[in-house]
Every structure is written in structure tokens, then in C-alpha cells.
Amino acid sequence: MLCDRYRDFTRLVVYQIYPRSFMDSNGDGIGDLQGIISKLDYIKGLGANAVWLCPCFKSPNDDNGYDISDYRDIMDEFGTMADMDQLIEELHSRGMKLILDLVPNHSSTSHRWFRESRKGRDNPYSNYYVWADKPLNDWKAAFGGSAWEYDEMRGQYYLHSFAVSQADLNWDEPAVRQEMIDIIDFWVNKGADGFRIDVVDSISKDYSNPNRGKFGPHLHEYIRTLFGREEVSHIFTVGESNVKDIEELVRHCGADRGELTSLFVFDHMDVGRSDKFTPKEDSLKSLRDILVYWQQETDRNEILYTLFTDNHDQPAMISRIGNDSELRYESATDIATMMYLLKGVPFIYQGQEIGQTSAHFDDINDFDDVESLGHYKEMLERMSPEEALEKVNFGSRDNARHPMPWDGSEKCGFTEGEPWLAMHSRSAEINVEKDLSSDKSVYRFYQKLLALRTGNDVFLDGDLDVLSAAEDDHFIYTRTLGDEKWVVVCNFEKEQDIRVPLECGKAMLSNLGREDADGTYLPYECAVFRAV
Ligand code: GLC
Ligand code: CA
Numbered sequence: 001m002l003c004d005r006y007r008d009f010t011r012l013v014v015y016q017i018y019p020r021s022f023m024d025s026n027g028d029g030i031g032d033l034q035g036i037i038s039k040l041d042y043i044k045g046l047g048a049n050a051v052w053l054c055p056c057f058k059s060p061n062d063d064n065g066y067d068i069s070d071y072r073d074i075m076d077e078f079g080t081m082a083d084m085d086q087l088i089e090e091l092h093s094r095g096m097k098l099i100l101d102l103v104p105n106h107s108s109t110s111h112r113w114f115r116e117s118r119k120g121r122d123n124p125y126s127n128y129y130v131w132a133d134k135p136l137n138d139w140k141a142a143f144g145g146s147a148w149e150y151d152e153m154r155g156q157y158y159l160h161s162f163a164v165s166q167a168d169l170n171w172d173e174p175a176v177r178q179e180m181i182d183i184i185d186f187w188v189n190k191g192a193d194g195f196r197i198d199v200v201d202s203i204s205k206d207y208s209n210p211n212r213g214k215f216g217p218h219l220h221e222y223i224r225t226l227f228g229r230e231e232v233s234h235i236f237t238v239g240e241s242n243v244k245d246i247e248e249l250v251r252h253c254g255a256d257r258g259e260l261t262s263l264f265v266f267d268h269m270d271v272g273r274s275d276k277f278t279p280k281e282d283s284l285k286s287l288r289d290i291l292v293y294w295q296q297e298t299d300r301n302e303i304l305y306t307l308f309t310d311n312h313d314q315p316a317m318i319s320r321i322g323n324d325s326e327l328r329y330e331s332a333t334d335i336a337t338m339m340y341l342l343k344g345v346p347f348i349y350q351g352q353e354i355g356q357t358s359a360h361f362d363d364i365n366d367f368d369d370v371e372s373l374g375h376y377k378e379m380l381e382r383m384s385p386e387e388a389l390e391k392v393n394f395g396s397r398d399n400a401r402h403p404m405p406w407d408g409s410e411k412c413g414f415t416e417g418e419p420w421l422a423m424h425s426r427s428a429e430i431n432v433e434k435d436l437s438s439d440k441s442v443y444r445f446y447q448k449l450l451a452l453r454t455g456n457d458v459f460l461d462g463d464l465d466v467l468s469a470a471e472d473d474h475f476i477y478t479r480t481l482g483d484e485k486w487v488v489v490c491n492f493e494k495e496q497d498i499r500v501p502l503e504c505g506k507a508m509l510s511n512l513g514r515e516d517a518d519g520t521y522l523p524y525e526c527a528v529f530r531a532v
Contacts, residue, residue, distance in 0.1 A: 272320030
């Protein structure tokens with residue numbers, strides 16, 4: 001059983017927005033806050049009751065807002081503080097919550113802190129970043145190249161775990177921790193209901209750890225400094241972290257830890273690939289097995305789990321392990337059913353609700369993602385441009401960052417101007433307008449699925465039992481609360497006969513109109529029943 005506070009959070013259904021690509025209101029080709037406001041009814045209509053905005057703070061945009069130059073101001077392209085105040089108000093008046101993206105590990109090198117810090121060793125910001133006369137180790141930056149950059153002005157190297165213009169903040173400096181506390185309080189006072197915390201595993205570093213020093217010695221102390229405070233004890237927090245086992249997860253999110261309320265665990269995000277840029281034949285079975293493991297462990301340890309398959313850093317899940325052509329609707333709805341009736345907090349990434357797939361581009365110049373371009377350059381040393389392009393097409397974060405296709409017109413109803421990033425290669429076929437008018441609408445399926453979940457407490461903290469066996473090519477699980485029991489059946493890739501070992505009523509939800517629990521299931525067919 002989850003503690004009361006965590007159980008309340010299972011009522012959240014979070015819709016993740018990549019503001020740059022969601023909706024442009026003023027024709028400059030870049031999504032913005034007014035664009036988001038104009039689509040709040042669409043999001044609420046889906047059944048979401050919270051929005052997580054990727055960073056919308058002042059930034060030169062080398063990493064699309066993950067390089068912040070002022071944590072208390074809005075990115076010029078996205079609008080003004082008045083727009084943000086309006087967004088908060090419009091969300092709250094619809095009974096929806098706002099989750100902001102906090103980027104504590106690094107700032108942009110154009111942040112005032114860095115501009116001061118590089119001036120010398122005896123100014124108030126001198127220790128805000130990690131400076132050294134020589135690189136302290138041979139870490140590689142996540143986006144390619146060394147993680148240490150020489151700065152002429154200061155005459156020293158600084159650390160950047162990501163792009164050269166994303167300098168790591170020095171969390172061992174108390175003033176940096178205080179700055180971040182003040183930033184959190186500033187946004188909570190403005191009305192933020194929670195935060196997603198970017199690469200939180202990196203804020204305390206162990207310089208001898210080859211994995212860029214993640215999970216350093218003071219990590220938990222620093223997280224508690226931020227979130228273990230009475231003033232913010234009501235907010236929802238979800239950290240991005242490379243946590244690999246349950247003990248580590250418990251150390252971050254145990255109810256008595258005073259740290260985070262939840263964490264994204266990425267174990268299941270490796271399905272369908274052998275590394276970030278290399279696909280691998282895979283089945284929904286791999287996804288099931290990883291999910292089952294984490295569901296059971298988080299349940300036993302009373303941890304609030306996060307339910308997600310996609311985000312702004314990932315190629316589409318249905319393109320990796322589903323059939324994203326003829327059975328796109330079936331794959332999208334089956335995977336969603338598998339995921340969102342489990343225990344935890346659902347996160348839906350923009351476009352997922354219309355069955356958005358990964359894209360394909362013939363020209364490397366169509367890509368924008370700093371990570372893809374960095375790795376492409378390195379790949380060229382090992383392979384032909386064609387092979388490298390193929391890999392980028394598979395793994396690029398731009399797969400998730402194309403402008404949201406609202407309709408099938410040339411600019412997809414996203415903008416009247418020139419979109420900042422090429423439209424998705426399949427946007428004439430996959431777009432909101434078309435999905436809503438189709439009898440195989442992914443959006444409408446999501447609506448029913450989410451309504452089922454939020455309308456029945458059994459899906460919040462009800463017990464979870466897995467009925468399918470490890471060798472089965474399907475997933476059957478039940479959720480039970482008191483004498484109420486629900487059965488979720490998700491078939492995988494092959495058509496097959498399935499017998500459900502429980503007596504069930506007629507289907508309460510299904511993606512292909514089935515009524516009975518037992519019988520032949522088509523590929524990716526799924527249905528939900530009440531046991532009688
Ligand atoms: C996280 C973000 C990613 C960003 C990186 C650096 O992984 O999700 O988009 O590039 O951190 O901030
Ligand atoms: Ca705009």
C-alpha cells in the first residue's frame with residue numbers, strides 16, 4: 001500500500017509537452033505558451049489532469065532549453081512571464097496541475113553566473129562551476145567529445161557533462177544549492193505544482209566514477225536540501241535518473257526519505273535497441289518482463305512508479321517494438337493498455353495519443369538535435385554517411401521533436417510560418433484531425449482508457465497480480481481492491497487463442513471491439529474485463 005500522499009498522486013495523468021513543437025500562436029515557426037493555452041481543452045479532453053512542460057526558461061537553445069541562462073524568466077520565443085501566469089491560471093481553473101522542468105545539474109555558459117565565474121578565482125561566483133587546471137578524468141560528454149573544455153579567460157578547464165555550452169554547476173558549493181532552493185520556491189510561489197528534475201543523478205559527483213560521476217557521495221543529502229523542506233512537502237517531484245535497482249530507487253523515493261516522490265526508471269526504454277542508435281528485433285514480451293519486475297518490486301517497497309513509454313529524448317516506442325505501419329492503431333492502443341492500467345503515475349508524451357511514430361529524413365541537415373549531430377560526426381569516422389544517417393534516423397531525439405501535426409496540411413496546423421524543424425515525414429497520414437475522424441482513433445481509445453483508470457480506484461492502488469506465464473506471448477494481469485477485480489488482457493504480435501483463467505463479464509474496453517474474454521485474439525488486440 002502506498003502512503004496517502006503517494007496514493008493521491010496516482011490520480012495524476014500527466015501530459016508532457018515539448019513547447020517548441022507543440023503549437024505556434026504567432027507564426028514564427030516556434031511553439032509557444034499561447035499555443036499551449038489554446039490547446040488545453042484538447043489535453044483535458046484526453047483525460048490528462050497535469051502538464052509537464054519541458055524547459056521554458058531563458059535559453060540560447062543549444063539544447064532546446066536544457067541550457068538555461070535565467071531560471072526566473074521565460075524563453076523569448078515562448079512568450080513572457082504574463083503568458084506563464086496566464087497558463088498557470090488557465091490550468092488551475094480547469095483543475096489541472098503544472099509540472100515544470102528543473103535543470104539543476106548545469107546552466108548555459110551564457111548564464112550570468114558563468115560569465116562572472118570565468119572572470120577569475122576570487123569573485124563571488126568563482127566556485128559555482130567545476131574548474132580545474134587539468135581535466136580530472138577522461139569523461140566524455142554525453143553529446144560527444146571530451147567533457148572538459150579549456151576556457152581562455154579563466155585559464156582553466158570547466159566540466160560539461162552535455163554540450164560545451166552546458167557547464168556543470170558545482171553542487172559542493174553551498175551558494176549553488178541555495179540558488180536552486182530559491183528558484184524552486186520562486187516557481188512554487190507562482191503556482192507550480194511539481195517538478196521534473198533533469199539528470200538528478202548527476203548533481204553530486206564522484207570524479208573517479210567512469211560513468212560521468214553519477215550518484216556521487218552527497219546525492220541524497222543534496223536532494224533532501226531541495227525537497228525535504230516543509231514548504232515544498234506537498235509538491236510532486238519526478239527525477240530523471242539512471243537508477244538500476246530497487247534499493248537505489250527506494251533511497252530516492254521512499255516515503256520517509258524526504259527526497260523525491262518518484263523517479264523515471266529507464267530499464268524498459270532499452271527494448272527494441274542494442275544501443276541508442278542501433279535497432280534490435282524485439283517483442284512486447286521484453287517490455288512486459290521488465291514492467292512486471294518493477295511493478296512487483298515497487299509494490300513491495302511502497303514506491304510510486306512512473307508509467308511511460310515515450311518522451312522528448314526517445315524514438316517512438318511503437319516504432320521500436322510495435323508494428324507502426326498496418327497495425328499502428330493496434331500497437332499504439334495495446335501498448336497503452338499494457339502500461340497505463342498498471343500501478344503508478346501515467347505520463348503521455350505529445351503525439352503518443354494519436355499513435356505518432358518515429359520519422360525518416362533523407363538528409364542529415366534536416367536534423368537539429370545536438371546529440372544526433374554530435375554522434376553523427378563521430379560515426380563518420382567508423383562508417384559511411386549512409387549508415388550513419390540510418391542510425392541517426394533510428395535513434396535521433398528529433399523523432400520525438402517534430403512539430404505536432406494538428407492537421408494534414410503542409411504546415412500541419414502547427415504554424416503559419418516556417419516551422420523550426422521539418423514536419424514529421426508521415427504527417428499527412430498521422431495527424432490529430434485525421435485521427436479524430438477515424439473509426440480507429442487512438443485519441444478516443446486513450447480517452448476511454450484514461451477515464452477507466454481515473455474512474456475506478458482499483459487502478460490506483462489496487463493489488464496487481466500477473467496471470468500470464470513467462471513463456472506466454474501475451475500479458476494478462478489483474479487489479480484487485482476489496483471484492484472488485486479487473487482483468488487486463490494484452491496480446492502480443494501473433495494471432496492466438498487465449499483462455500483467461502477467471503470468469504469475466506463482457507469487455508469494458510477493447511481496441512478491436514471484442515466482447516468475450518476467451519477466444520482468438522488478433523495481433524496487438526487488447527481488452528479489459530471485470531471478473532464476476
Ligand atoms: C536530460 C534531458 C535531455 C537533455 C539533457 C541535458 O536527459 O531529458 O533532453 O538534453 O538532460 O540537460
Ligand atoms: Ca511562436
